[in-house]
Amino acid sequence: MAFNFELKHTDKNCGARLGKMITAHGVIDTPVFMPVGTRAVVKIMAPDELKKIGAQMVLSNTYHLYLRPGHELIKEAGGLHKFMNWDGPILTDSGGFQVFSLGKTFKVADEGVHFKSIIDGSAHFLTPEMAIEIQNDLGADIIMVLDECSPYPAERKQIEEAVERTLQWAKRCKKIHYVKEQALFGIVQGGIYKDLRKHSVQSTVEIDFPGYGIGGFSVGEPHDIMFEILKNTISCLPEDKPRYLMGVGNPTSILEAIGLGIDMFDCVLPTRIARNGTIFTSTGKLNIKNSTYAKDFDPLDSNCNCYACQNFSRAYLRHLFKVGEILALRLLTWHNLYFLFNLIDESRKAIANDSFLDFKKSFIKRYTAEDFE
Amino acid sequence: MAFNFELKHTDKNCGARLGKMITAHGVIDTPVFMPVGTRAVVKIMAPDELKKIGAQMVLSNTYHLYLRPGHELIKEAGGLHKFMNWDGPILTDSGGFQVFSLGKTFKVADEGVHFKSIIDGSAHFLTPEMAIEIQNDLGADIIMVLDECSPYPAERKQIEEAVERTLQWAKRCKKIHYVKEQALFGIVQGGIYKDLRKHSVQSTVEIDFPGYGIGGFSVGEPHDIMFEILKNTISCLPEDKPRYLMGVGNPTSILEAIGLGIDMFDCVLPTRIARNGTIFTSTGKLNIKNSTYAKDFDPLDSNCNCYACQNFSRAYLRHLFKVGEILALRLLTWHNLYFLFNLIDESRKAIANDSFLDFKKSFIKRYTAEDFE
Numbered sequence: 116m117a118f119n120f121e122l123k124h125t126d127k128n129c130g131a132r133l134g135k136m137i138t139a140h141g142v143i144d145t146p147v148f149m150p151v152g153t154r155a156v157v158k159i160m161a162p163d164e165l166k167k168i169g170a171q172m173v174l175s176n177t178y179h180l181y182l183r184p185g186h187e188l189i190k191e192a193g194g195l196h197k198f199m200n201w202d203g204p205i206l207t208d209s210g211g212f213q214v215f216s217l218g219k220t221f222k223v224a225d226e227g228v229h230f231k232s233i234i235d236g237s238a239h240f241l242t243p244e245m246a247i248e249i250q251n252d253l254g255a256d257i258i259m260v261l262d263e264c265s266p267y268p269a270e271r272k273q274i275e276e277a278v279e280r281t282l283q284w285a286k287r288c289k290k291i292h293y294v295k296e297q298a299l300f301g302i303v304q305g306g307i308y309k310d311l312r313k314h315s316v317q318s319t320v321e322i323d324f325p326g327y328g329i330g331g332f333s334v335g336e337p338h339d340i341m342f343e344i345l346k347n348t349i350s351c352l353p354e355d356k357p358r359y360l361m362g363v364g365n366p367t368s369i370l371e372a373i374g375l376g377i378d379m380f381d382c383v384l385p386t387r388i389a390r391n392g393t394i395f396t397s398t399g400k401l402n403i404k405n406s407t408y409a410k411d412f413d414p415l416d417s418n419c420n421c422y423a424c425q426n427f428s429r430a431y432l433r434h435l436f437k438v439g440e441i442l443a444l445r446l447l448t449w450h451n452l453y454f455l456f457n458l459i460d461e462s463r464k465a466i467a468n469d470s471f472l473d474f475k476k477s478f479i480k481r482y483t484a485e486d487f488e
Numbered sequence: 489m490a491f492n493f494e495l496k497h498t499d500k501n502c503g504a505r506l507g508k509m510i511t512a513h514g515v516i517d518t519p520v521f522m523p524v525g526t527r528a529v530v531k532i533m534a535p536d537e538l539k540k541i542g543a544q545m546v547l548s549n550t551y552h553l554y555l556r557p558g559h560e561l562i563k564e565a566g567g568l569h570k571f572m573n574w575d576g577p578i579l580t581d582s583g584g585f586q587v588f589s590l591g592k593t594f595k596v597a598d599e600g601v602h603f604k605s606i607i608d609g610s611a612h613f614l615t616p617e618m619a620i621e622i623q624n625d626l627g628a629d630i631i632m633v634l635d636e637c638s639p640y641p642a643e644r645k646q647i648e649e650a651v652e653r654t655l656q657w658a659k660r661c662k663k664i665h666y667v668k669e670q671a672l673f674g675i676v677q678g679g680i681y682k683d684l685r686k687h688s689v690q691s692t693v694e695i696d697f698p699g700y701g702i703g704g705f706s707v708g709e710p711h712d713i714m715f716e717i718l719k720n721t722i723s724c725l726p727e728d729k730p731r732y733l734m735g736v737g738n739p740t741s742i743l744e745a746i747g748l749g750i751d752m753f754d755c756v757l758p759t760r761i762a763r764n765g766t767i768f769t770s771t772g773k774l775n776i777k778n779s780t781y782a783k784d785f786d787p788l789d790s791n792c793n794c795y796a797c798q799n800f801s802r803a804y805l806r807h808l809f810k811v812g813e814i815l816a817l818r819l820l821t822w823h824n825l826y827f828l829f830n831l832i833d834e835s836r837k838a839i840a841n842d843s844f845l846d847f848k849k850s851f852i853k854r855y856t857a858e859d860f861e
Contacts, residue, residue, distance in 0.1 A: 155807065159814045161795070184782070184807040192785055192803060200799045409557070412565055422534075426573045430565060434528065434557040441532045441814055 118256070118298035118325050120145075120357045124467060130349065130376030131471040133463055136357055138204040138256035139296040140196065141171075145357060145378040148369065148459050149174040149206060150386060150452055154183065155199040158386055159445050160452070162201045168421065168449065169456030172204040172256075174381040177249055178213030182234050186252040194254030206381070207255040209246040209288075209302075212330070212362070215264040223263060225280065243284040244291045251294050259328055260288040262302040267335040274306040278315045285322055300359065302328040307340050309347050316351040326357040329377075333363045342371055349376045366395055366458055367482050370475040373462055385455050389447035392436055395454045399481050403447065408433045421453035422446070491629070491671035491698050493518075493730045493751075497840060503722065503749030504844040506836055509730055511577040511629035512669040513569065514544075518730060518751040521742065521832050522547040522579060523759060523825055527556065528572040531759055532818045533825070535574045541794065541822065542829030545577040545629075547754040550622055551586035555607050559625040567627030579754070580628040582619040582661075582675075585703070585735070588637040596636060598653065616657040617664045624667050632701055633661040635675040640708040647679040651688045658695050673732065675701040680713050682720050689724040699730040702750075706736045715744055722749045739768055739831055740855050743848040746835055758828050762820035765809055768827045772854050776820065781806045794826035795819070 119137040126132070134145040150157045150165065152175045157165055165173065175195060180186060192198040195205055214221050214230045221230040227242030243261040250258035261284045263277040281304050292299045301324035305312035319327065329348055332341050345360070352358055357378045363369065364382020372380070385395070392404040396416035401408075403415070414424040415432065423432070423446035435443035458478070465474035492510040499505070507518040523530045523538065525548045530538055538546065548568060553559060565571040568578055587594050587603045594603040600615030619634035634657045636650040654677050665672045674697035678685035692700065702721055705714050718733070725731055730751045736742065737755020745753070758768070765777045769789035774781075776788070787797040788805065796805070796819035808816035831851070838847035 154811050154813060155804070156813050156815050159818070161815065161818070162799075163795075183811055184803070188783060188803065188807075191783060192801065198801075198804055200804075410561060410564060422536075426535075428565065428571075430557070430561065431528070431571055431573075434561075438527050438552075438556055440527060440529050441817070442529050442534065444814070445532070445534070445818075 117295065120326065120355065122355055125376075126466045126471045127469040128472050129374045131373050131462070131466045132376055132378065133466050134357065134378055136204075136378075138172075138298070140202060140204045140256050143171045143204055144463060146369075146373050146459055146462060147171055147379055148364070148455055149379065149381040151176070151381055151383045152199065152201075153383070154179045155189070155195060157452075158390070159441070159448050162199065164449065165201075165452070166203070168453040169460065170203070170452065172206065173201055174206045174208065175199075175253070175255065176213060177207050177210035177246065177253065178217070180207075180253060181210060181249050182232055186249045190252040190254075194252075196254065204257070205255040206257040207250050207253050207259065208361075209250065209259045209261040210241055211246070211261045212264050214241060215266075216334075223280070225283065227261075228263075243287040247288050247292045247299070251292070251297065255297065257298045257300055257326065258292075259300050260285045260302055260324075262304060262328075262330055264331055264334070265304070265306055267306065269306060271308060271311075274304070274308060274311055277306075278304050278311050281315070282318050282322070285319060285324075289322060289324070298325045300324055300326040300328050302330045302361070303348060303352075304331045305344075305348070306331055307336055307344050309344060312344055312348045313351055316348055320351075320353060324356070326359060326379075327352055328359045328361050330361050332360065333368075333382075338368065342375070345372065345377075346375050364455075366455060367479050369455075369459070370462065370478060373459075373466075374471060374475055385451040386448050389451040390444045392447065394447055394450050397481070399483070403429060403433050403436050403443070405433075415447075415450055416454070419450065419454065419457075421450050423450040490668065493699065493728065495728055498749075499839045499844045500842040501845050502747045504746050504835070504839045505749055505751065506839050507730065507751055509577075509751075511545075511671070513575060513577045513629050516544045516577060517836060519742075519746050519832055519835060520544050520752055521737070521828055522752065522754040524549070524754055524756045525572065525574075526756070527552045528562070528568060530825075531763070532814070532821050535572065537822065538574075538825070539576070541826040542833065543576070543825065545579060546574055547579045547581065548572075548626070548628065549586060550580050550583035550619065550626065551590070553580075553626060554583060554622050555605055559622045563625040563627075567625075569627065577630070578628040579630040580623050580626050580632065581734075582623065582632040582634040583614055584619070584634045585637050587614060588639075589707075596653070598656065600634075601636075616660040620661050620665045620672070624665070624670065628670065630671045630673055630699065631665075632673050633658045633675055633697075635677060635701075635703055637704055637707070638677070638679055640679065642679060644681060644684075647677070647681060647684055650679075651677050651684050654688070655691050655695070658692060658697075662695060662697070671698045673697050673699040673701050675703045675734070676721060676725075677704045678717075678721070679704055680709055680717050682717060685717055685721045686724055689721055693724075693726060697729070699732060699752075700725055701732045701734050703734045705733065706741075706755075711741065715748070718745065718750075719748050737828075739828060740852050742828075742832070743835065743851060746832075746839075747844060747848055758824040759821050762824040763817045765820065767820055767823050770854070772856070776802060776806050776809050776816070778806075788820075788823055789827070792823065792827065792830075794823050796823040796826075
């Protein structure tokens with residue numbers, strides 16, 4: 116199937132929208148949240164479980180797979196879908212974000228970026244062309260151009276250069292990519308500078324991609340600034356193409372961004388905080404390690420229908436967590452993902468009824484601002 | 489339901505037998521292998537998965553649960569079945585084995601045993617009466633008397649004392665135990681001394697229990713000595729009561745013991761070696777860390793129908809294991825348990841056909857002696 120995006124409906128009272136994204140491995144309802152399968156696995160979860168709890172699509176990291184086990188091995192295995200036994204759609208990033216965020220030893224040039232492996236310190240050189248070739252080997256349904264991600268805060272001049280380099284790299288990526296089953300998305304940068312964002316969007320859209328990632332957010336900038344810039348950025352993007360806010364995954368930010376017209380999300384947050392004992396509930400966040408829950412025989416969230424909530428008490432999960440039993444991490448991960456998939460399902464229903472703003476408001480008031488800083 | 493054991497059939501050519509064990513939480517086909525849920529969880533596995541792969545009954549450790557989260561809390565939760573959400577039969581040990589094997593700081597007296605917690609070094613005193621009261625709170629279907637386990641090798645005098653003390657403790661346990669839904673099993677000791685074993689069996693049987701554990705094996709003694717003593721011990725046990733060989737769990741030893749007339753097994757071995765990368769297969773043991781499997785796209789065991797073998801390659805599982813992904817441990821644990829439950833299912837079929845000896849022989853020849861030392 117050739118990649119396609121159909122915009123089905125936009126909420127009458129805000130930018131929130133419903134769409135269908137057709138990929139080589141199935142059709143996705145948007146907005147969609149993609150759980151992160153860094154090393155070809157969404158941590159602790161089996162693929163059939165992900166399906167069961169509502170995952171439509173997963174993201175995997177080119178940087179990690181390139182280093183271990185290597186894209187050649189995954190190609191030999193028949194591609195990433197077969198290797199990890201996930202027959203639904205997959206998106207891979209370009210490796211750029213990890214190069215710029217994980218290693219402190221990268222050196223960027225027009226040709227590409229030099230970096231040292233976080234595994235063994237070995238030297239590598241990643242070009243836009245290589246990023247595409249590696250992603251061709253992995254075989255995801257949506258792949259991303261190599262972009263330069265700037266930190267926050269950063270000098271305007273640095274951001275300017277990153278925007279220009281990202282544009283040049285985007286052209287080179289598009290030029291070398293030929294696998295029709297894989298949709299190549301462009302990426303918008305520009306930090307917190309409205310004019311740079313606008314320039315980045317307009318020039319990237321000129322190159323013409325079937326979808327657009329919005330990068331460079333959730334790197335430490337204040338939330339209100341992020342949403343202001345994001346609103347501005349979205350206003351310059353074409354209506355008929357999917358918009359993917361990269362790396363944002365806390366429930367309140369997801370709802371805010373859906374309200375502005377974002378269609379796709381990914382983030383390690385829901386799974387990472389679960390492994391630290393923190394879960395989302397219908398009445399706010401809680402950490403299962405808290406002694407309050409030692410003799411609490413209620414479920415994690417009485418309003419939740421997930422496997423963890425239907426079968427186990429807070430007291431049991433706290434016990435498992437405190438003694439270091441992996442089943443605790445499994446069940447908390449399960450719950451957080453279920454919670455988020457369910458929240459986005461409910462969001463889609465609200466958008467269909469043009470009531471997304473009310474839905475968003477009633478959810479967000481249950482959380483404090485600090486809950487998701 | 490009151491506890492009961494029905495001997496259904498004994499293989500015409502050896503001691504192997506089929507039975508039904510009726511417990512307060514369901515009926516068990518014997519021979520049975522009980523996976524170990526040390527801290528109220530069979531490591532990494534969810535209870536519905538255990539059922540799916542064929543677990544009939546689980547074992548949990550009184551020592552660990554007494555220390556964390558405490559038997560009072562589990563009682564308050566409604567008992568161990570409810571706490572861990574396992575509605576099938578459960579067996580708890582008395583805590584004795586862990587006191588004598590985990591801590592090096594125990595001191596045994598006729599009244600009970602002083603020991604220090606492996607968690608925080610705190611001092612505790614466990615009496616036969618307490619072992620029963622704790623197990624009453626936990627609420628397992630089968631509970632065990634407190635016994636004194638001797639190490640191997642040990643002086644004959646030490647074993648003699650342990651046998652006598654275990655007999656005295658067994659009487660005290662029986663005296664205080666009153667919960668009808670819980671069947672209290674006696675335990676036979678005696679090390680590798682045939683006459684002490686015989687004395688232990690005869691005196692324990694005289695006290696009269698609905699089933700008998702055989703303790704003190706798999707503590708370092710050579711396999712051939714264990715089986716010789718075991719054969720002798722079994723010959724003194726009543727035919728109409730279940731015989732439980734405590735702590736033995738490698739497939740070859742299980743088959744040998746089934747051939748001698750053992751009905752019940754438990755051991756951490758299958759799950760523990762899985763977490764170290766080692767699995768059982770129909771053609772022998774393998775360790776997934778081995779570089780041989782880096783590009784091996786076959787399943788762990790081509791003859792296995794488990795979830796891991798039906799869905800993932802050795803190359804993928806090796807990748808997960810090498811990068812430290814928990815899903816590897818889950819899938820290897822799943823496979824080893826499935827393999828063992830299946831082996832015992834097949835054993836039951838062979839016994840029903842009076843062909844257990846052939847079945848055992850054809851399995852054991854695929855493994856080398858060192859595989860399970």
